[in-house]
Amino acid sequence: MESTPVDVTNISPEEFQNFLNSFDHVFSDCDGVVWRFRALPRVGEFFDLMKRHGKTVHFASNNSMRSQENYEAKFKDAKIENGFQHLITPSVAIAEYLKTANYNKKKKIYAVSCEQTIKVLESYGYSCKKGPDVGYENFEDHIEYLQDDPEIGAVVVDNDLNANLAKIQRAVTYLKKPDVLFLGGATDRYVYHKQGCSALDCGIFTEIIAAESHRDPIILGKPGKLYAESAMRKEGVTDASRVLFIGDLIDQDVGLGKAAGFKTLMVLSSISKEEMLAHKIRPDYYADSLASIVPFL
Numbered sequence: 001m002e003s004t005p006v007d008v009t010n011i012s013p014e015e016f017q018n019f020l021n022s023f024d025h026v027f028s029d030c031d032g033v034v035w036r037f038r039a040l041p042r043v044g045e046f047f048d049l050m051k052r053h054g055k056t057v058h059f060a061s062n063n064s065m066r067s068q069e070n071y072e073a074k075f076k077d078a079k080i081e082n083g084f085q086h087l088i089t090p091s092v093a094i095a096e097y098l099k100t101a102n103y104n105k106k107k108k109i110y111a112v113s114c115e116q117t118i119k120v121l122e123s124y125g126y127s128c129k130k131g132p133d134v135g136y137e138n139f140e141d142h143i144e145y146l147q148d149d150p151e152i153g154a155v156v157v158d159n160d161l162n163a164n165l166a167k168i169q170r171a172v173t174y175l176k177k178p179d180v181l182f183l184g185g186a187t188d189r190y191v192y193h194k195q196g197c198s199a200l201d202c203g204i205f206t207e208i209i210a211a212e213s214h215r216d217p218i219i220l221g222k223p224g225k226l227y228a229e230s231a232m233r234k235e236g237v238t239d240a241s242r243v244l245f246i247g248d249l250i251d252q253d254v255g256l257g258k259a260a261g262f263k264t265l266m267v268l269s270s271i272s273k274e275e276m277l278a279h280k281i282r283p284d285y286y287a288d289s290l291a292s293i294v295p296f297l
């Protein structure tokens with residue numbers, strides 16, 4: 001059993017100082033930590049105070065769906081300067097992975113993903129195939145999606161709210177060839193709207209495609225270790241043991257921290273304290289929110 005997480009708002013001043021001294025870099029999730037629809041209270045102050053304590057500040061979201069303009073507006077609303085410049089999303093980690101792997105740009109990528117992920121891939125010079133946006137109505141139409149496409153060299157699955165049976169079938173068909181890369185972004189099975197209130201999320205499509213193709217995707221979103229390494233490389237951070245990762249989800253955020261060797265702090269905006277303690281993976285630290293930590297900084 002992992003050790004009991006420490007409530008950083010309920011420890012002695014010396015223990016709080018030891019906590020602060022245990023990291024140099026802060027990587028924070030966004031949805032549920034920095035904002036939920038609107039900015040959460042005192043988040044700008046929290047990150048300003050972290051910088052004043054000499055910490056570098058970075059952001060790592062599993063949400064590839066927002067445009068740059070949307071992210072910039074969210075960070076502005078949260079009173080966080082240069083947030084977008086220090087942000088990584090799975091779309092960027094996927095594009096960087098393809099670049100590092102010298103992916104052949106003549107080969108197309110079949111994207112079961114949001115439009116923004118396709119835009120990021122195209123900005124790196126990759127061409128994507130997508131769709132159909134509307135699935136078929138008759139089983140006779142299956143045949144089309146059982147046809148291989150020799151131009152496809154990779155299948156990318158990331159945050160597609162409009163996935164359908166035809167897209168899933170296409171991905172499975174292309175993945176029959178072992179040399180076709182299978183890359184996954186966000187893995188989230190659930191999206192939270194408030195503590196204890198969740199809905200199904202797009203990670204379930206990645207799971208279906210993986211099961212039906214008998215392939216394991218290379219995960220370039222949280223909690224994949226490669227995503228953490230990509231985030232650190234982008235931000236010039238080299239020592240994982242000096243990173244504090246802040247998140248609101250156990251599987252994605254705490255899981256990423258465990259995979260990468262980060263220290264982890266969980267805010268209880270989505271998961272209750274009881275659920276956190278019942279889970280086999282546990283964060284090192286927790287607090288109700290970033291605002292609850294501000295008076296101690």
Ligand SMILES: [Mg+2]
Pocket residue numbers: 029030031032033247248249
């Ligand atoms: Mg979150």
